[in-house]
């Protein structure tokens with residue numbers, strides 16, 4: 001990695017208040033997390049895997065927050 005290209009011009013791929021993702025002149029994807037100030041430099045392949053993992057966690061968290069437990073009998077509405 002010592003001979004890798006230097007970081008250069010960044011092309012913005014996506015941004016939000018929480019994070020900014022750019023394609024860097026060094027050939028990696030830079031994932032900057034605003035709150036922690038951490039920047040991860042990932043290859044395209046690593047970024048794809050991280051993205052899929054984050055998306056999976058996001059889906060799981062949404063399910064969890066929306067009462068993601070399996071439907072049980074006591075979830076039935078009152079029967080008149």
Ligand SMILES: [Zn+2]
Pocket residue numbers: 006007008024025026027028030041
């Ligand atoms: Zn770079």
